[in-house]
Amino acid sequence: MxxxxxxxxxxxxxxxxxxxxxxxxxxxxxxxxxxxxxxxxxxxxxxxxxxxxxxxxxxxxxxxxxxxxxxxxxxxxxxxxxxxxxxxxxxxxxxxxxxxxxxxxxxxxxxxxxxxxxxxxxxxxxxxxxxxxxxxxxxxxxxxxxxxxxxxxxxxxxxxxxxxxxxxxxxxxxxxxxxxxxxxxPDTYQARALAKLAIEKGFKSASTVVINNDYGVGFEKEFVSAFEKLGGTVVNKDKPTRYDPKATTFETEAASAFSGNPQAVAAVLYAETGSLLLKSAYQQGLVDGKTVMLTDGVYSDDFPQQVGKTSDGKFLLTGAVGTVPGAHGxxxxxxxxxxxxxxxxxxxxxxxxxxxxxxxxxxxxxxxxxxxxxxxxxxxxxxxxxxxxxxxxxxxxxxxxxxxxxxxxQGASSNVDIDENGDVIGDYDTWLVESDGKPKVTGKVSPDI
Missing domain, CATH: 3.40.50.2300 (Response regulator)
Structure with a gap:
């Protein structure tokens, strides 16, 4: 990442x-x-x-x-x-x-x-x-x-x-x-898979917020390209939101990412810092009417717990969707x-x-x-x-x-056919954060677009 x-x-x-x-x-x-x-x-x-x-x-x-x-x-x-x-x-x-x-x-x-x-x-x-x-x-x-x-x-x-x-x-x-x-x-493929999932969900517009490193920025660029090829619009394309992984507060980044009224926000995060950013977005009331789309960097049972709950005990991330490289070997x-x-x-x-x-x-x-x-x-x-x-x-x-x-x-993760660049190609699992705060695999999506 x-x-x-x-x-x-x-x-x-x-x-x-x-x-x-x-x-x-x-x-x-x-x-x-x-x-x-x-x-x-x-x-x-x-x-x-x-x-x-x-x-x-x-x-x-x-x-x-x-x-x-x-x-x-x-x-x-x-x-x-x-x-x-x-x-x-x-x-x-x-x-x-x-x-x-x-x-x-x-x-x-x-x-x-x-x-x-x-x-x-x-x-x-x-x-x-x-x-x-x-x-x-x-x-x-x-x-x-x-x-x-x-x-x-x-x-x-x-x-x-x-x-x-x-x-x-x-x-x-x-x-x-x-x-x-x-x-x-590589995220060349996962970004395409996430863009394809967004279109399958009916989203015509999206914004991005990513951790400012190879993982986040590389993913962001591939997602923007793929989403646009599929007919979508990235509202913050010209001024992408990238956050410093060493930061401790994220109010400004959260406000930037959720502005422009996108239907979905593609959030490419690490768990500790990403949970703080999303918590800030929820606390500022920025997420209403928008779907958070997540990636492999936060795919765990712990992440919804880290983002937190509402005052009445509901998980803030309920309804968020995402992709993760699947193991289908x-x-x-x-x-x-x-x-x-x-x-x-x-x-x-x-x-x-x-x-x-x-x-x-x-x-x-x-x-x-x-x-x-x-x-x-x-x-x-x-x-x-x-x-x-x-x-x-x-x-x-x-x-x-x-x-x-x-x-x-033939491996457990895939057939692990390593190409001349050291890469493999795989399909992706799609997942949804359910009301109990657990991410549940809901299907598969191919990176082909």
Whole structure:
């Protein structure tokens, strides 16, 4: 979800390189205590990175992966379970022989939904932990900050949810050298799906309000274009409303977004800040007669709670509609059963996408016969596309690769056909906030217009 790398982000990442290199020069078998002292001495890593845990059983020269997802910050309500999904994939593969004959290790980093923390976390994963692949980031702004570090260190990144269209163009320009992919489709498609949903709802006019980063601005531009192609009018097209994610009050932005008497307001938000903006709009009486249209960034049971209720106990967001990348892969049913068995949790947004990202990294390493980022990068397209035997079961896929067979992994989130830009294409679920404050999936919408 999303912001280009700023000079500050790059400077922060570069500042982390020197202490990371020093840490790498220490003997491999330093005790955890000594490594902690070194990290504290550098000062910077101690601030940048959150608590890190590694899965048990990872051999020293076996495949090592990392996660860089939000356990805290603006997207924690969605992303806190992502490490569990990655760990489930790793545990499943380890139970059926690991990768290249050895167990896979997993290092978990909290991106904090913050580009600076994401840059620090990626530097640690790449230059201290020496991972070959990373599941993440989630926020597009964090991926933008972390990607240059990953590419420089030849670490393969597969994001379960950084959906900004910016990455497609950068991949076309050769910025990533193939070290980038994502299991969720870019917002080029979701914006079209939301515009199509608006037309299906009978809306002829709309306005937009978006978080001012890659995710929000990229989505806004695609939505405006798609809605106009379908015959709609965007009333604030010439003066779009974009809010600062670091702001604490949003009265002015709310008033701007809901002015001009639009039938609908397309709100591309993050949960913590977006809930404050919408609450302000309701408190100012701006929402009457207008439908709020939401996106994946706030698709959770928590968000309507955060926006709040009326004085008589009704959820303010009742009747709001939205879109979210759906999970419709051939492996979804089996994954859902496994997830519920192992975690006891419901399958929420982007959990299948996270699982698939981890699986693809491991399958590519096995196909390459190398536990390196270079090896993964060279095989990621091969294991996710035809030709090859279509397979949904991860252990079956690993066994086929060990036997020298070609595979076409069919994931839980989709068929995960990764194209030359690292993108996949998918359909979208539509959803409605019901009177009990729960978002309910109501159907599907295609991005084709």
């Amino acid at each position: 999303k912001k280009p790398v700023s000079n500050n982000d790059l400077s922060y990442g570069l500042a982390l390189q020197k202490p990371a290199r020093l840490a790498n020069q220490l003997p491999r078998r330093l005790s955890a205590f000594a490594l902690a002292i070194t990290t504290l001495t550098t000062g910077v890593l101690a601030v940048a990175c959150q608590d890190t845990t590694s899965s048990s059983g990872g051999a020293e020269d076996g495949l090592k992966l990392g996660t860089l997802t939000p356990s805290t910050g603006d997207l924690a309500s969605i992303g806190a379970v992502f490490p569990d999904a990655a760990q489930l994939a790793v545990d499943t593969v380890n139970q059926c022989g690991g990768v290249n004959g050895k167990p896979v290790g997993l290092v978990i980093e909290d991106s904090q939904t913050d580009p600076n923390a994401g840059a620090g976390g990626m530097t640690k994963l790449a230059e201290v932990d020496r991972v070959a692949g990373v599941i993440g980031a989630f926020a597009s702004s964090v991926s933008s900050a972390a990607l240059p570090i990953a590419v420089r260190n030849q670490v393969m990144m597969i994001s379960p949810g950084s959906t900004s269209p910016v990455f497609t163009q950068q991949a076309k320009d050769g910025d990533f050298n193939g070290y980038w992919a994502r299991t969720a489709p 051939e492996g979804l049913e089996a994954f859902t059963n496994l997830w519920k068995e192992k975690t006891g949790k419901p399958v929420t947004a982007y959990v299948p996408h996270t699982y698939d990202a981890a699986v693809l990294l491991m399958l590519a390493a096995e196909a390459a016969k190398a536990n390196t980022g270079e090896g993964i990068q060279s095989k990621i397209s091969e294991v996710s596309n035809s030709p090859g035997q279509e397979v949904t079961d991860v252990c079956e896929a690993m066994e086929l690769l060990r036997q020298g067979e070609d595979i076409n992994y």
